[in-house]
């Protein structure tokens with residue numbers, strides 16, 4: 001499976017971090033880590049935006065994270081209209097990186113609160129596509 005299979009809609013078909021999709025298929029949430037400055041990036045980046053180094057390596061994230069904030073989307077971009085309304089969250093992973101991702105449908109939004117534990121996990125989509133989401137722990 002190539003990067004063209006990532007996400008509900010493919011905005012790009014090629015990337016220098018194509019292995020990201022293969023890791024997701026295996027159930028692994030992988031970030032990139034800059035070998036020069038040590039910063040983690042998720043989604044993965046082939047080049048460090050901080051020091052422009054291309055010397056990056058893969059690092060698996062545990063998926064354990066805490067909710068920082070969230071919002072509910074009522075007007076969606078192209079391809080996401082059928083999901084409305086849906087919620088997007090910003091979480092802090094235990095490895096320190098902040099991640100922006102949608103809630104899984106299994107998250108009871110009546111019980112959502114800042115600081116709650118969530119788990120970042122791969123999500124299979126129709127037509128052999130794949131993405132990631134935040135699940136209830």
Ligand SMILES: [Zn+2]
Nearest residue numbers: 034037048051
């Ligand atoms: Zn760096």
